[in-house]
Amino acid sequence: MVFEGSSAAISHTGKVRSNNQDSGFCGSNLFVVADGMGGHAGGDVASSLAVHRLKDLDHPFTSNADAERALREAIADTAAELIDTVARRPELAGMGTTVSALMMVEDYAVIAHIGDSRLYLYRDGALTQITADHTFVQRLVDSGRITPEEARYHPRRSVLMRVLGDMDPDPEVDTFIMPTQPGDRWLLCSDGLSGVVDDTHTSKVLGQGLAPGRTADLLLKQALDGGAPDNVTVVLVDVGGNHPLFSGTPTIVGAAAAPTGIDVPAARTGRVGGWFHPARQAANEPTHFEPSSEFLEELIEEDRRRARRRRVWWGIGFLTIIAALVAATFLAYSWTQTRYFGGADDDTVVIFRGIQQDIGPISLSDPYEDTGILLADLPGYQRTMVEQTISARSLADAQAIVDNLRPRTETVP
Template identity: 55%
Template sequence: MAKRTLGAAVSHVGKVRSNNQDSGFAGAQLFVVADGMGGHAGGDVASAIAVNRIAETDNQYYASPQDAEFALQSALVAANQLLAETVFEHPELTGMGTTVSALIRVGDSMAIAHIGDSRIYLLREGELSQVTADHTFVQRLVDSGRITPEEAAVHPRRSVLMRVLGDIDAAPEIDTSILGTAPGDRWMLCSDGLSSYVTEERIHQIMSEGGSPSEVADRLVKEALDHGAPDNVTVIIADIDPADAPAEPDVAVTVGAAASPLEFDPEAGRRLRLPSLLLHPIKTTSVARETHLEADADDYLDTLIAEDRKRASRRRLTWLISISLVILAVVIAAILGYQWTQTRYYVGVNDDRVAIYQGVQQTIGPIPLSSVFQNTDVLVEDLPSFYKSRVERTINAESVTDAFAIVTNLERNLLPGSGE
């Protein structure tokens, strides 16, 4: 079987965003996904610059997977430099950045480069595995054992990135690796617009279904949209040596922001004068963005961990106060309810005599809600069967006075000859 990688790329703006800050590329050997950040003014520019630069490594001959791995790493470093230069010339883009996940096939191997929280998955013989690790704050918390993966999925800082390409770091740390691949493997690259809103079980199910790479990519994007998908969604599928591959060669596909001309103010950089540059040097620290925040300093991580601990303490305090209030409400309700029961009276049997009870006939578990208020001299056996039956079933009274009146009536209806 001829070695061939059949790929497809799909990108959607999502249901909330006004522009697509994702970019993707599916070529002959190279597959890349990038998720830009920096707001409306910079995210799309960052991902487009990165993907267009990295796409230059496609259709090149690599003598070994190690050569391809080095080429990918070099392309990401070059893209990072391009982003920094663009920010220098256009300071209105300060703080823009992008995640990148990319792979190149060389024979039976895949060279991989990754930074950020976009992901690469591999489906092999029915088993789905996540190949890349997220460079996020919550992933560090998971790796250090501070929180569980389930807690990470709903953590308020789950969109905080610790590593990206951009003007944040002149020498970003990029993860690279080489993995084997085999006929029948299905690789998937995606932005967090998919992985944050579709469960891994559902991703596994869709990727395992039949269909071409384009059909599978479409189904995954649709699944994200069906789950609300407020973020941009980009999915790339690459099938290894598929048996039903078409005879015609593949055409490289670019999607998302990289598929359109870059749009930003070309005059903004020229308006920057040397005095203003000296007084206000271009920032290279982390800045807040629409859904991401980048940083790579230990003190920032410590600050976020401290914030997380404070948040957990506040959450525990809130739960403690809430539980205490619920318990207090239950106790007050119980006290008021018991006090009400003590305003009620009824006539019943105590041993073999008629008695007036205070309270109600019910019990709470082993605790009775009534007690004998006063015993009488009326023997139950001296009552006619009708009255005897009523007393044994208890007779409700409107008040203590009414209860005494009931007893007086019973005394008037004693059996002849009784009470003597």
């Protein structure tokens, strides 16, 4: 059965990269995003190969199992083709690509995924990430060592643990089947979008209910407004809905859309070799790589060191705040000890040092001098003033105020 819905695809180089290594495909039943890596030419080739290999699956399938098996076989064939391409073009060694593919079969979505491109489902006002990133930082999140928010800014957030590359003829690909329903919006994107635009803003755009093409444009604009340090590719698929598909012509975007998409010019020669591949050319503006086990151990140890440094700095910051609070409290208390006022203590007038306010059970004043003036000897209005306290500018001022309260005795001639 042909999928009934509407869709759109868009891809942009971004504001930093010099070329677009992403590829995207938007067909009648099949939708794909591939984020290439491996240097100026290698990423283009890898993502293009993946899209052109998978697009042949854009036709109705009779069962979910057949569609899932076809996706697995096509991705395995792509891995073999990447290996063959590097055998012919050694300068492309180390290239690879992520793949996130969505195939509609009747009322089901058949999904295949490897890498850190993402597939989201927007349903009933809620956005859910369907695929799991195959990255180093996601492993840290899964083990509880860092939070998802910390993962967004981790310096190793682009290190892939799984990728479709030229070194593994049998890649480990996640495949699964989910029911879908009219009104669902499926979003496939490279990390150029998900790494810049958070889920809250993405959900807000998807919730506006605009046509897929307009929605994809708005998502791209948000990525560009956020700096777009990487290529950005968006494929949006609506199930049913109010936006009919005006054209059944498949859309290819990004590197795979270029006339020379796969048969690219030879990459520049240069230093060969490196940590991750025996003949890998140094990548121009690299975004991802698949680490060896030795390097992975170094990454884990580096993360431990970073966590220890973070705890030390948090401790220093906490102690600094405590010290500042103690210093501020001491200075504030010292200042109160330069203030004086007149008041009553039991049955006499007393000069107090401090201020009239208290902090809970803590008094900010104490008796400084008992004047010996009895409250009973004062007129009523003066007694009231004393009981309500009389502020003074200084000790001398307080003493002058008290002297004015002393009863006057007349001398008999």
